[in-house]
Amino acid sequence: MELSVSFFAARPHSCVLPVVPARPDLKLRRRPLTLRRRSAIRAQVSDPSRCRETDDDGFVLEDVPHLTNFIPDLPSYPNPLHKSQAYAIVKQTFVSPEDVVAEKIVVRKDSPRGVHFRRAGPREKVYFKSEEVRACVVTCGGLCPGINTVIREIVCGLNYMYGVDDILGIEGGYRGFYSKNTSQLTPKVVNDIHKRGGTFLRTSRGGHDTQKIVDNIQDRGINQVYIIGGDGTQKGAALIYQEVEKRGLQVAVAGIPKTIDNDIAVIDKSFGFDTAVEEAQRAINAAHVEVESVENGVGVVKLMGRYSGFIAMFATLASRDVDCCLIPESPFYLEGKGGLFEFVEQRLKENGHVVIVLAEGAGQEYVAQSMHTVDGRDASGNRLLLDVGLWLSQQIKDHFTKVQKMAINMKYIDPTYMIRAIPSNASDNIYCTLLAQSAVHGAMAGYTGFTVGPVNSRHAYIPISVSISFPALP
Ligand SMILES: Nc1ncnc2c1ncn2[C@@H]1O[C@H](COP(=O)(O)OP(=O)(O)O)[C@@H](O)[C@H]1O
Ligand SMILES: O=P(O)(O)OC[C@H]1O[C@](O)(COP(=O)(O)O)[C@@H](O)[C@@H]1O
Numbered sequence: 001m002e003l004s005v006s007f008f009a010a011r012p013h014s015c016v017l018p019v020v021p022a023r024p025d026l027k028l029r030r031r032p033l034t035l036r037r038r039s040a041i042r043a044q045v046s047d048p049s050r051c052r053e054t055d056d057d058g059f060v061l062e063d064v065p066h067l068t069n070f071i072p073d074l075p076s077y078p079n080p081l082h083k084s085q086a087y088a089i090v091k092q093t094f095v096s097p098e099d100v101v102a103e104k105i106v107v108r109k110d111s112p113r114g115v116h117f118r119r120a121g122p123r124e125k126v127y128f129k130s131e132e133v134r135a136c137v138v139t140c141g142g143l144c145p146g147i148n149t150v151i152r153e154i155v156c157g158l159n160y161m162y163g164v165d166d167i168l169g170i171e172g173g174y175r176g177f178y179s180k181n182t183s184q185l186t187p188k189v190v191n192d193i194h195k196r197g198g199t200f201l202r203t204s205r206g207g208h209d210t211q212k213i214v215d216n217i218q219d220r221g222i223n224q225v226y227i228i229g230g231d232g233t234q235k236g237a238a239l240i241y242q243e244v245e246k247r248g249l250q251v252a253v254a255g256i257p258k259t260i261d262n263d264i265a266v267i268d269k270s271f272g273f274d275t276a277v278e279e280a281q282r283a284i285n286a287a288h289v290e291v292e293s294v295e296n297g298v299g300v301v302k303l304m305g306r307y308s309g310f311i312a313m314f315a316t317l318a319s320r321d322v323d324c325c326l327i328p329e330s331p332f333y334l335e336g337k338g339g340l341f342e343f344v345e346q347r348l349k350e351n352g353h354v355v356i357v358l359a360e361g362a363g364q365e366y367v368a369q370s371m372h373t374v375d376g377r378d379a380s381g382n383r384l385l386l387d388v389g390l391w392l393s394q395q396i397k398d399h400f401t402k403v404q405k406m407a408i409n410m411k412y413i414d415p416t417y418m419i420r421a422i423p424s425n426a427s428d429n430i431y432c433t434l435l436a437q438s439a440v441h442g443a444m445a446g447y448t449g450f451t452v453g454p455v456n457s458r459h460a461y462i463p464i465s466v467s468i469s470f471p472a473l474p
């Protein structure tokens, strides 16, 4: 998902601080193209999970690794979907190996054709016999609506489409590989889990130990690993894939990107994001109702987004009740001309109330300064954020009572965990199902070291290393 707005007004007549959450990472990967057509090269970029082919018309294929890259004699088999009744009526069941998805759909007539990814979906040939598959599913990192749907559909997809019945649930994130027992997942066990929030398999931060995890994969005879998680999880998945390749194991590693923050590169958006934006409306609406019912009402709503303001900005755009949106990508200041205090005062004079939405990662430097706190980290190494919502509410209150001598009615709402903990809505359920099925088709077809996701609305296989190329986090 790319935001191209450089300045936006949340509702008519309101001045909103600039918003420039560009994703510059996408631009860096194109190189000058001098190769002749038909002399496509397979280039290994910095890490082995990344192979690109380049043609002289500027066609670039960001390919995903295949098990046959390091196990050349691996036998293949006809896809069992050949015999599936459900697919019998479909004109074209299988995706052609030539099908690719363009990263950019808006291009100039004479510009190079640009970066492409393999189209996701079932292939004619598979590289696993169904009865020999032993798959596992793990969920890591923070919660997000839809995780249970993805788990359910991996299990049901493997079972119903490919006849796989040996699927293990890894409990409690990466550390579950080596410190917990596994559970057996069947369509019956996961039948109803999509109706619940959270993760049926439980999750954790920290605890990624590549050697121990791959030892465990090997010891348990697992040959397909489905890893549901955010940017940190996918970095861990890339290391697992590399180790599997180093050991020459026939193990397909598939990542399914999960993050409510939407900070995964290339894909249109992450699952659960729509649900989160929808749920955020309820908090914004409550703030609006509260502040318009009192004199000089100031509503502050804090939404999730560690380093990206996607939820805050989309909830703002959808709501139309928000006067100002603050996000980490765009610095703001409080005092003086053009500052937030001046803007709040102006809106109170004009309209009698004001609603501010802010992403939790915004203004962290100010909060740290005023609280004199040390930099804390969670078990995964993510910076622990300070409560910018509480801090901002206090700053506004102090400014108006002490400096402006003006009484205001402050209503601060922090719905963050409530938003993250709900089940996914209808459109996210469909999206999660497609992601899970794409991952299953990819792993059965022998692809590995890949993540799945929609690129310009078409599901594609993306090298894990590319999906984690979102700008480095502080
Ligand atoms: N750079 C990394 N290399 C290997 N594993 C990582 C890395 N960053 C995070 N992880 C692991 O991924 C898991 C989830 O990471 P975290 O950042 O908490 O959540 P998310 O994946 O949602 O971003 C944790 O178990 C953590 O140890
Ligand atoms: O669950 P925790 O450890 O309190 O972490 C909260 C953080 O998790 C998130 O919801 C999502 O982060 P991840 O996707 O990286 O797991 C952030 O928006 C938020 O800052």
Ligand SMILES: [Mg+2]
Residues within 6 Å of the ligand: 141, 230, 231, 232, 259
């Ligand atoms: Mg993360």
